[in-house]
Amino acid sequence: MGEHDGVSALSQADSKQFVDRYERKFYYLRLSITDVCNFKCTYCLPDGYHPTGRKNSSFLDQTEIKRIVNAFADCGTTKVRITGGEPTLRKDFTDIVASVADTRGIKKVAMTTNGYRMAKQVDSWKDAGLTNINVSVDSLDPKLFHQITGENKFHDVMNGIERALEIGYEQIKVNVVLLKQYNGNALPSFLHWIKSRPIQLRFIELMQTGEMDSLFQEQHQSGVSIRNHLIANGWLLKVKEANDGPAQVFIHPDxxxxxxxxxxYEKGFCETCNRLRVSATGKLHLCLFGEEGVELRDLLQQDEQEKDLIARIQGALNTKSVSHFLQEGKTGMTPHLASIGG
Structure with missing residues (x-):
């Protein structure tokens, strides 16, 4: 099916492809399975996790998760990223990985983790079918890592990354949230670290959410200076795959x-949006910085509801905005990144 063949969004959905009114196609599902986290990162949960009054049993169960993933896979999704909070805090995490990996049409099963359990458990995750891992490491200085995360787990996390590489992961992605006063000048040390390691180091600009206006003003740093440095030093832009995330990836022969x-915050960031989010309680979020979310859970109780589930998702997609409008100072209703899986 061509990008500009004049077929309506709804009829394209009937042809098993989620697509919005701007002809963006959605191959990538970010699925949160808990909003609980055991770290206290400065930019997300500086005061630690506080329950919202519901019990953890209200998070999606394995059957509901399977029905969501089946519906997305039946409409063109090829990549599922399991997120949180910290997803490995769920005792059934490995079973969830296996269930997602066993879904027809899903080619990549990824996770985002703080990495504190990787060294001990990554072998079982790989056996279950986990294909890609993103780990958050905001500093290579153990003291700064502790200061940013609230946890003295730097060496545990680094051991987990090394273990993942040992058992055959061809590449590990490491997420670094840019914080002006913590890691704003750390590019040389990060470059040294990845020179001989198959790590894709991803610098993520701090994004303003409802609970951190002052921190954003103090710590936000643009990635443009890093990009300029890379280009000036022989780094080349890598071509994206259809189900890749939003990163501009640079490679260097050395x-x-x-x-x-x-x-x-860069102009045009949303033009290639290819991902949707489902929260740990079963709400569809069209954007990390969108509004209240669309309830899906009532349509996850029986296998026979998939047609209605797909129709509700596509109906919501027909209202998806062209942009998140962060560059205009709008932050939506997202209180913090852990709330809907980052």
Whole structure:
């Protein structure tokens, strides 16, 4: 099916492809399975996790998760990223990975983690079918890592990354949230680290959410200076795959690792949006910085509801905005990144 063949969004959905009114196609589902996290990152949960009054049992169960993934896979999704909070806090995490990996049409099963359990458990995750891992490491200085995350787990996380590489992961992605006063000048040390390691280091611009206006003003740093440095030093932009995320990825012949830049304040950032989000309680979010979310859980109780589930998702997609409008100072209703899986 061509990009500009004049077929309406709804009829394209009937042809098993989620697509919005701007002809953006959605191959990538970010699925949160918990909003609980055991770290206290400065830019997300500086005061730690606080329950919202519901019990953890209200998070999507394995059957509901399977029905969501089936519906997305039946409409063109090829990549599922399991997120949180910290997804490995769920005791059934490995079973969830296996269920997602067993879904017809899903080619990539990824996760985003703080990495504190990787060293001990990554072998079982790989056996279950986990194909891609993103780990958050905001500093290579153990003291700064502790200061940013609230946890003295730097060496545990680094051991987990090394273990993942040992057992056959061809590449690990490491997420670094740019914080002006913490890691704003750390590019040389990060470049040294990835020179001989197959790590895609992804610098992520700090994004303003409802609970951190002052921190954003103090710590936001654009990725443009990093991009300029890379280009000036022989780094080349890598071609994206259809189900890749929003990072601009740069490669260099002298480096085994890669550098990714995620710059949501840059003009045109949303033009290639290919991902949707489902929260741990079963709400569809069209954008990380969108509004209240669309309830899906009532349509996850029986296999026979998939047609209605798909129709509701596509109906919501027909209202998806052209942009998140972050560049205009709008932050939507997202209180913090852990609330709907980052």
């Amino acid at each position: 480096y085994l690792g890669e550098i990714g830049l995620i710059m949501p």
